[in-house]
Amino acid sequence: MQVQPDIMVAPGTQPYLDQFKQLSDNLPGQGVDWLQSSRKNNLARFGKNGFPTQKDEDWRYTPLKPVTGKSFNLLSAPDFGVVPADVQSQPALKSISGLDCHRLVFVDGVLNMSMSDISGLDQNVSVRSLSAVLADDPGSIRDLLGSIVGESCHGFAALNGALHQDGLVVMLEQGAVLSKPLEVVYASNQELSLVQPRSLIVMGKGSKAQIIERTVSLSDSNSLLNSITEVMLDEQSELDYYLIQEQSRASYQVSGVWARQKRSSRFSCHTVTFGGGLVRNDLRSEMTGPGAHCDMLGVYSLSGKQHVDNHTTMIHGAAECTSNELYKGVLDERSRGVFHGRIKVEKDAQKTDAQQSNNTLLLSRDAEIDTKPQLEIYADDVKCSHGATIGQLDETSMFYLRSRGIDPEAARSMLTYAFVNDVLGQIKIEPLRDYLEAALGEQLIREQ
Amino acid sequence: MLTVKNLHASVDGKAILKGINLEVNPGEIHAIMGPNGSGKSTLANVLAGRDNYEVTSGEVIFQDQDLLEMEPEIRAREGVFLAFQYPVEIPGVSNLYLLKAAINSIKKHRGEEELDAMSFLKLIKEKAALVEMKQEFLYRAVNEGFSGGEKKRNEILQMALLEPHLSILDETDSGLDIDALKIVAHGVNTLRNENRSMLVVTHYQRLLDYIVPDYVHVLAHGQIIRSGDKSLALELEAKGYGWIEDHASAA
Numbered sequence: 001m002q003v004q005p006d007i008m009v010a011p012g013t014q015p016y017l018d019q020f021k022q023l024s025d026n027l028p029g030q031g032v033d034w035l036q037s038s039r040k041n042n043l044a045r046f047g048k049n050g051f052p053t054q055k056d057e058d059w060r061y062t063p064l065k066p067v068t069g070k071s072f073n074l075l076s077a078p079d080f081g082v083v084p085a086d087v088q089s090q091p092a093l094k095s096i097s098g099l100d101c102h103r104l105v106f107v108d109g110v111l112n113m114s115m116s117d118i119s120g121l122d123q124n125v126s127v128r129s130l131s132a133v134l135a136d137d138p139g140s141i142r143d144l145l146g147s148i149v150g151e152s153c154h155g156f157a158a159l160n161g162a163l164h165q166d167g168l169v170v171m172l173e174q175g176a177v178l179s180k181p182l183e184v185v186y187a188s189n190q191e192l193s194l195v196q197p198r199s200l201i202v203m204g205k206g207s208k209a210q211i212i213e214r215t216v217s218l219s220d221s222n223s224l225l226n227s228i229t230e231v232m233l234d235e236q237s238e239l240d241y242y243l244i245q246e247q248s249r250a251s252y253q254v255s256g257v258w259a260r261q262k263r264s265s266r267f268s269c270h271t272v273t274f275g276g277g278l279v280r281n282d283l284r285s286e287m288t289g290p291g292a293h294c295d296m297l298g299v300y301s302l303s304g305k306q307h308v309d310n311h312t313t314m315i316h317g318a319a320e321c322t323s324n325e326l327y328k329g330v331l332d333e334r335s336r337g338v339f340h341g342r343i344k345v346e347k348d349a350q351k352t353d354a355q356q357s358n359n360t361l362l363l364s365r366d367a368e369i370d371t372k373p374q375l376e377i378y379a380d381d382v383k384c385s386h387g388a389t390i391g392q393l394d395e396t397s398m399f400y401l402r403s404r405g406i407d408p409e410a411a412r413s414m415l416t417y418a419f420v421n422d423v424l425g426q427i428k429i430e431p432l433r434d435y436l437e438a439a440l441g442e443q444l445i446r447e448q
Numbered sequence: 449m450l451t452v453k454n455l456h457a458s459v460d461g462k463a464i465l466k467g468i469n470l471e472v473n474p475g476e477i478h479a480i481m482g483p484n485g486s487g488k489s490t491l492a493n494v495l496a497g498r499d500n501y502e503v504t505s506g507e508v509i510f511q512d513q514d515l516l517e518m519e520p521e522i523r524a525r526e527g528v529f530l531a532f533q534y535p536v537e538i539p540g541v542s543n544l545y546l547l548k549a550a551i552n553s554i555k556k557h558r559g560e561e562e563l564d565a566m567s568f569l570k571l572i573k574e575k576a577a578l579v580e581m582k583q584e585f586l587y588r589a590v591n592e593g594f595s596g597g598e599k600k601r602n603e604i605l606q607m608a609l610l611e612p613h614l615s616i617l618d619e620t621d622s623g624l625d626i627d628a629l630k631i632v633a634h635g636v637n638t639l640r641n642e643n644r645s646m647l648v649v650t651h652y653q654r655l656l657d658y659i660v661p662d663y664v665h666v667l668a669h670g671q672i673i674r675s676g677d678k679s680l681a682l683e684l685e686a687k688g689y690g691w692i693e694d695h696a697s698a699a
Contacts (some may be wrong), residue, residue: 394536395500396536397538399498399499399520400535400538401538401546402521403496403498403520403532404521404524404546404549404606404610405521405524405550405554405557405610406521406546406549406550407521407553408519414541414545414549415540415541417540417541418539418540418589419540422539422540
């Protein structure tokens with residue numbers, strides 16, 4: 001394969017252009033012409049436009065220097081070999097207690113079959129790796145893969161488009177129900193590894209599923225996870241999607257979830273961020289059919305120098321759609337949070353109801369939150385509201401608890417926990433909720 | 449039990465208490481009465497250790513220890529309890545969770561074994577019955593959406609559970625109708641014994657019909673201007689605070 005040599009390439013992109021030359025023969029989808037041409041188009045755009053910068057309004061509050069200043073290495077299957085046994089027994093890869101689920105584990109972007117189990121899938125449900133689908137039946141996803149992200153996306157999405165590795169393809173036929181949740185774990189291991197999963201979730205008419213995506217680190221390495229998941233919801237389908245981010249603080253993560261919803265479908269996206277040094281979540285839903293509903297809920301609890309940027313885009317493209325966004329964060333020490341919530345109501349999207357709120361608890365003077373609602377409303381009969389609150393722990397509540405004999409540390413974590421607990425409380429998978437409540441509790445105690 | 453000597457305290461730099469002297473023995477109930485702004489609530493909060501109240505001079509000895517040296521949670525564990533005038537609503541923390549954390553922190557401090565879930569539930573249900581609190585309130589967030597009376601009953605429930613040596617009731621009667629007042633008073637009276645002392649801070653004599661004090665002190669302008677037995681409260685009720693303040697300034 002030949003890549004046209006570019007004389008002028010955007011800063012920071014050269015290492016990836018080089019890697020494309022070296023590795024493209026080993027990436028999933030060999031011999032699939034449409035995919036190869038899509039990879040090349042993405043690469044060309046990435047080389048030309050490069051990574052986003054803070055001059056770009058959508059990235060204004062997130063300094064990307066730590067990411068763009070390093071050169072991460074994509075690991076491709078043949079180089080990768082076998083995951084050593086000590087990696088397999090890492091606590092980060094343990095299952096969530098009490099959670100009966102299907103499971104797929106990717107280590108540094110490569111599917112590890114020995115740690116995965118998708119036996120006994122329900123009827124009319126298929127869960128496969130992207131590379132397997134591309135090898136057997138690429139035509140089945142030709143019109144789907146990349147169809148939501150399109151060509152006007154930012155540099156990270158273009159980089160994923162050019163150099164994505166394996167990922168997940170979930171397809172539910174009409175009326176199919178995934179009776180157990182599907183857990184997908186992306187683990188980063190090697191120093192400076194670039195992990196780029198690419199996934200596709202196709203929900204047929206009236207189908208239902210719950211999918212948990214967890215990102216974890218197996219070491220304290222500087223790694224970059226840059227993932228894209230496209231979600232297509234046909235009429236009356238329902239998907240609960242959980243993005244659980246627990247990776248090490250040395251790691252970087254840019255996660256894109258791009259959904260498109262038809263009539264009366266329901267999409268719930270929960271983001272829970274405890275880990276990661278720099279995390280950017282791009283969460284988008286475009287409601288193209290009337291009566292669709294989308295929830296985007298998020299919790300983040302940060303300390304040290306962690307930086308988390310939740311960037312949501314809710315597009316009301318049809319009448320009578322409803323959306324609800326609630327993001328709650330607890331920021332300690334020098335951590336920084338960003339919430340940018342864009343709501344666009346198209347001309348024909350009458351009777352839209354869109355709610356958005358971002359509430360932040362600042363536990364330290366040095367912590368910072370930048371919160372920015374962005375409403376673009378082109379219809380005239382709509383209900384849209386947005387709100388943001390920023391506060392400290394209430395002194396009176398602290399005294400009240402202490403006057404009952406409770407330690408200030410315990411009182412502080414009780415109040416902090418209570419602050420975000422209503423968002424965690426909306427998680428429908430009970431073992432997952434228990435797990436996250438305990439993880440949050442532990443984190444708050446550790447930070448004392 | 450409690451000795452307050454020449455206590456001065458200020459809030460935001462403004463002197464509120466200007467030399468309080470008080471001696472409370474085990475088993476005694478002392479009522480602190482006085483007009484609005486006299487410093488009653490300040491005294492209650494200073495004793496419980498609230499942050500923004502600054503003690504400028506004087507001392508407070510509680511069970512042979514310097515109370516003012518202790519953090520609020522240590523005071524609570526040593527047996528001081530403040531029933532708040534305005535109990536705080538804490539969304540997201542269940543009443544039950546708070547009560548269990550409180551009793552166990554106190555038990556731990558006393559070197560006693562902490563209660564397991566079963567024995568705690570049994571105990572709390574007993575105590576809830578004492579203040580006629582429905583069990584559903586135990587599972588709700590602390591004071592969230594409680595009526596004024598329910599909040600005050602919740603305070604007495606906490607007091608009944610924690611079994612303090614010294615209870616300070618800060619205007620527990622405010623905002624209560626007569627039925628709620630009786631329930632609260634019944635809870636308090638049940639806890640009364642020869643080892644427990646109480647400071648009952650109130651504006652009105654009404655509460656003292658139900659919680660009968662051994663002593664009544666009248667607080668005005670940051671000082672106790674008069675002390676007597678329960679008949680002093682009745683006299684105040686009949687003649688108003690103006691009478692005693694005039695009396696004090698004339699003396």
